[in-house]
Amino acid sequence: MFDKLTASLQQVFKHLRGYGQLTTGNIQDALREVRRALLEADVNYQVARDFIARVQARCVGADVLASVTPGQQVIKRVHDELVALLGGTRKDFDLNGQPAKVLLLGLNGAGKTTTAGKLARQWQQQGRRVLLAACDLKRPAAVAQLRILAGQVGADFLGPERDEEVAAFGRRAAAHAAQAGCQVAIFDSAGRLQVDRDLMQELQELKVALAPQNSVLVVDAAIGQESVNVAATFHRALGLTGLILTKLDGDARGGAALSVQQVTQCPILRVGVGERLGDLEPFYPDRMASRILGMGDVVSLVEKAQAAVEGAALARAEEQLRKQKLTLEDFLEQMQQMKKLGPLGNLLELLPGAGRLPAGVRAQALAGSEQEIKRAEAIIRSMTVPERRHPELLDASRKRRIARGSGTEVQAVNELLGNFNRTKKMMQQFGQTQKRLRRLGK
Ligand SMILES: Nc1nc2c(ncn2[C@@H]2O[C@H](COP(=O)(O)OP(=O)(O)O)[C@@H](O)[C@H]2O)c(=O)[nH]1
Numbered sequence: 543m544f545d546k547l548t549a550s551l552q553q554v555f556k557h558l559r560g561y562g563q564l565t566t567g568n569i570q571d572a573l574r575e576v577r578r579a580l581l582e583a584d585v586n587y588q589v590a591r592d593f594i595a596r597v598q599a600r601c602v603g604a605d606v607l608a609s610v611t612p613g614q615q616v617i618k619r620v621h622d623e624l625v626a627l628l629g630g631t632r633k634d635f636d637l638n639g640q641p642a643k644v645l646l647l648g649l650n651g652a653g654k655t656t657t658a659g660k661l662a663r664q665w666q667q668q669g670r671r672v673l674l675a676a677c678d679l680k681r682p683a684a685v686a687q688l689r690i691l692a693g694q695v696g697a698d699f700l701g702p703e704r705d706e707e708v709a710a711f712g713r714r715a716a717a718h719a720a721q722a723g724c725q726v727a728i729f730d731s732a733g734r735l736q737v738d739r740d741l742m743q744e745l746q747e748l749k750v751a752l753a754p755q756n757s758v759l760v761v762d763a764a765i766g767q768e769s770v771n772v773a774a775t776f777h778r779a780l781g782l783t784g785l786i787l788t789k790l791d792g793d794a795r796g797g798a799a800l801s802v803q804q805v806t807q808c809p810i811l812r813v814g815v816g817e818r819l820g821d822l823e824p825f826y827p828d829r830m831a832s833r834i835l836g837m838g839d840v841v842s843l844v845e846k847a848q849a850a851v852e853g854a855a856l857a858r859a860e861e862q863l864r865k866q867k868l869t870l871e872d873f874l875e876q877m878q879q880m881k882k883l884g885p886l887g888n889l890l891e892l893l894p895g896a897g898r899l900p901a902g903v904r905a906q907a908l909a910g911s912e913q914e915i916k917r918a919e920a921i922i923r924s925m926t927v928p929e930r931r932h933p934e935l936l937d938a939s940r941k942r943r944i945a946r947g948s949g950t951e952v953q954a955v956n957e958l959l960g961n962f963n964r965t966k967k968m969m970q971q972f973g974q975t976q977k978r979l980r981r982l983g984k
Pocket residue numbers: 648649650651652653654655656657733788789790791792813814815816817821
């Protein structure tokens with residue numbers, strides 16, 4: 543969805559990257575272009591303007607890192623501000639409470655009912671019992687749609703009685719969830735085609751009756767600029783705690799995603815990326831920023847340079863190299879670092895020749911590695927601390943236990959250990975190469 547924005551930003555950065563020296567003039571030219579790219583991508587005008595002002599403020603008077611070009615540093619700043627614009631760090635629902643209540647709000651067609659089913663599926667899979675409550679009293683079809691979804695994901699379901707008031711139903715559903723031992727109750731509310739006063743009043747009554755920990759607006763990313771008004775209105779009337787953006791799989795220009803967070807200051811909790819029940823993803827501001835910029839290589843380069851300046855990270859890595867000791871804990875940490883660098887696509891693009899791979903092959907390689915990381919994480923988390931530090935402890939019975947604990951197979955555990963050993967060997971070789979290079983440099 544960010545294809546166009548990514549393409550225009552890359553154009554800007556291509557010029558910027560080449561500059562050996564940054565002057566106020568060429569920073570300003572570049573940032574003007576960035577701003578234009580944001581506006582073209584449907585980012586709210588005010589949001590784009592503030593964004594540029596912040597980047598500019600951070601570019602002025604910053605230390606210049608010796609090992610990267612000033613142009614590269616500017617790209618990194620744009621990236622950092624973009625992460626901030628998208629909410630900084632990952633946020634999640636508040637699932638405390640008996641039950642934790644999640645009220646889904648939004649216009650008709652935004653994807654509330656579908657998202658209710660998707661969320662229920664995720665939480666059920668984590669072993670929570672979920673109630674889906676259909677609060678759309680005027681549309682029997684909406685109630686039926688939610689009942690079917692509840693059946694598909696194995697969640698409890700409750701619909702309104704004839705002539706029941708929405709607030710009364712809400713209270714009844716919450717009590718029902720508590721009695722049935724549900725940890726989470728999701729309330730799918732009624733929408734309208736546009737924001738209107740009746741709807742807001744009805745939703746306010748429902749909210750007062752429920753006092754939910756989570757009041758979450760579901761927004762269709764494809765409605766562009768309008769999403770900013772919708773989000774602001776709902777936030778004013780109902781006090782949102784979070785946002786879910788849907789239809790990010792479509793051809794929306796994507797700017798809305800950047801703007802709604804900023805306008806409401808509410809975190810984006812999930813993103814919908816398709817019509818199927820599995821198509822709901824957590825939202826990682828840093829990964830999204832890297833994806834938008836398509837500049838993962840530059841960002842990670844500058845990060846490495848900064849780390850080198852700060853010294854700590856590199857010193858630790860060298861220490862490990864010197865001792866030639868790498869534990870599975872370090873391995874996990876490294877994988878998490880890699881995740882932070884954004885979609886693996888950016889890393890893959892760094893490999894010589896990767897650009898020549900056919901698109902299909904690349905896509906597959908990417909999907910594979912993302913999943914592998916998740917699986918590896920699950921496996922390492924299922925190990926005890928001594929096992930992580932001394933993988934040689936892992937005999938057949940421990941491997942079986944770990945496979946069970948992480949929901950994988952012994953073969954996957956073996957594969958991970960194989961990868962770990964290869965990485966260890968690579969690090970040792972890398973260490974020797976560095977030493978040789980250093981000798982050459984002197
Ligand atoms: N492509 C795509 N379609 C979605 C997504 N979320 C919802 N939809 C579709 O949007 C339409 C409206 O969804 P629905 O849940 O009924 O919206 P509601 O009126 O807010 O309850 C349905 O056809 C859904 O399948 C998404 O993330 N991606």
